C-alpha cells in the first residue's frame with residue numbers, strides 16, 4: 001500500500017500533466033469562487049475514483065492487466081477530446097461550423113458543469129497512462145488491489161489540490177479566455193493521441 | 204504638435220552624438236573585442252556590422268522614431284542569424300537535420316523558447332530533459348537560461364522586439380504590405396499563447412520531452428529539424444512547415460500583426476508576465492490622447508486595449524511612433540507620465556539595444572561574411 005502511495009506521489013507530475021490540463025482549463029474558464037472551483041475538482045476526482053475502482057475490481061476478478069484493449073483507451077481519449085471541444089467552443093460566442101450544435105450540448109449541461117467535470121475525470125482515467133500501468137503491475141497477485149488503488153488515488157490527487165486556488169484570480173477576462181483556449185488545445189492533443197492509438201493499435 | 208521636431212529641442216544633433224558615442228564604443232567592444240583574425244570577408248563583415256548597428260542606433264536617437272529603425276536592425280538580425288545558424292550546423296553536423304538519437308545524446312543546439320518547456324520537467328522530475336551540451340559556438344542551456352532571465356528582468360517582454368532572433372521573421376513579414384488584407388484581428392487571440400504555455404509545460408512534463416520543439420515550433424522550418432525516417436517524423440516536418448507558412452508568413456502578411464509572436468509562442472506568454480515586475484512600460488498619457496485609435500491599429504502584438512498597452516506589450520515603440528500627439532510614450536513606472544519622457548525612452552533603449560547587439564551581433568557578422576564570400 002505504501003508502495004502504491006509512493007507510485008502515486010512520484011508519478012503525480014505525469015497525472016497532473018495528463019488530467020490537470022482538463023480540469024485546470026474548466027476551472028479557469030468558469031466564473032466561480034474558490035469554493036465552487038473545489039466543487040468542480042471534486043466532480044472530476046469522483047470520476048477518476050469511479051474508474052479506478054472499476055479497474056481495480058476488474059483486476060481483482062481476473063487478475064490480469066491486459067483487460068483494457070487499446071481500442072478502449074483510444075475511444076476514451078477521443079471522447080475526452082470531444083468533451084473539451086464542446087466545452088471550448090460552447091463557451092465562446094464566435095460562429096464556427098457546428099457552433100449551433102455544440103452550443104446546445106453545452107447549454108444542456110448548464111448549471112450542471114460538475115457533471116461535465118465528472119465525465120471528463122472518468123474518461124480521462126480510462127486512458128491507461130504509465131503510472132497506472134506501473135500500479136497495475138505492482139498490484140497483480142497481491143491481496144490488496146482496492147487499497148493499492150485508493151492509495152494511488154490519494155498520491156496522485158495531492159498535486160490537483162491547489163488548482164482551484166486559481167479561482168482567486170480567475171475573475172479576469174484574461175484567465176477565462178486562456179482557460180477556453182487551453183481546453184481547445186487539450187482537445188486537439190487528445191484527439192491526435194486517440195487517433196494515433198487507433199491507427200497503430202498500441203498504447 | 205509636431206513631436207518629431209520637438210523631440211530633442213535645440214542642439215539635437217549634438218545630444219544625439221553624445222548618446223551615440225558610448226553605444227558605438229560598446230558595439231565595437233562587443234564585435235571586435237573577442238574576435239581576432241579571420242579572412243578578408245570576415246573583417247569586412249565585422250566592419251559593416253558595426254557600421255550597421257551604429258547607424259540604426261543613431262537614427263533611433265536622432266529621429267525619435269523607435270520602431271522604424273529598431274525593426275530594420277531586428278529583421279536583418281533574424282535573417283542573418285538563420286543563415287549563420289544553418290551554416291554552422293552544416294559545418295558541425297553536415298546537415299540541417301538531426302536524428303532522435305542525436306537529440307537524446309545532447310548534441311544538438313536549442314533556443315530560448317525551450318526554457319519554458321524545461322521549467323516544469325526540470326523542477327518536478329529533477330531532471331533537465333532537453334539536451335544540455337551544444338554544437339560549438341552556441342550558448343549552453345544554463346547560459347541561455349541566465350541570458351533570458353536577465354533580459355526578462357531588465358526589459359520584460361521587450362525581449363520579443365529587441366532580442367529574440369526569431370521575432371524578426373514575423374516582424375518582417377507583417378511589414379511587407381502597406382495595408383492589411385484582414386483588417387480586424389480580435390485582441391483576445393493573444394490569450395491563446397498563455398494557454399499554449401500552460402498546456403505545453405504540462406504536456407512536456409508528461410511526455411518527458413520539450414513537446415513544443417518536437418511537434419509545433421514554426422522556426423524548425425528555418426533552423427533545424429528531425430530527419431524524416433518514418434511517418435511520425437514526416438508528420439512533424441509537415442507541422443513545422445505548416446506552422447511556419449501560416450503563422451510566420453501568411454497571417455502576418457495579411458493582418459500586419461505578428462501572429463506567431465502575439466498568439467502562439469509560449470515563451471512570449473511567459474515573458475509577458477515579466478512585464479509586471481519590469482520598471483519600463485509603454486503608457487498612454489490620456490490627457491494628450493485624442494482617441495484616434497492609430498496606436499491600436501499599429502500594434503503588432505494585439506496588446507492595446509481601450510487605447511492602453513496591456514500585459515503583452517513588447518515595447519517595440521510602434522504605437523509611440525504612430526501616435527500623432529505624443530500621448531503614447533515610454534515610461535518608467537512610479538514616475539509622472541508627463542515628465543522625463545526622453546530620459547525614460549533613452550534609459551530603456553540603451554540596455555535593449557545592447558542586448559540586441561549582444562545576442563545577434565556575432566551572427567549578423569558571420570552571416571554577412573558568408574554572403575560576402577559568395578561574391579569574392
Ligand code: SF4
Nearest residue numbers: 502516517519520522
Ligand atoms: S503596445 Fe506599442 S510598444 Fe507595445 S507591442 Fe504594441 S505597438 Fe509595440
Ligand code: SF4
Nearest residue numbers: 492493495496498526
Ligand atoms: S494614437 Fe495616440 S492619440 Fe491616438 S488613440 Fe492612441 S494614444 Fe490616443
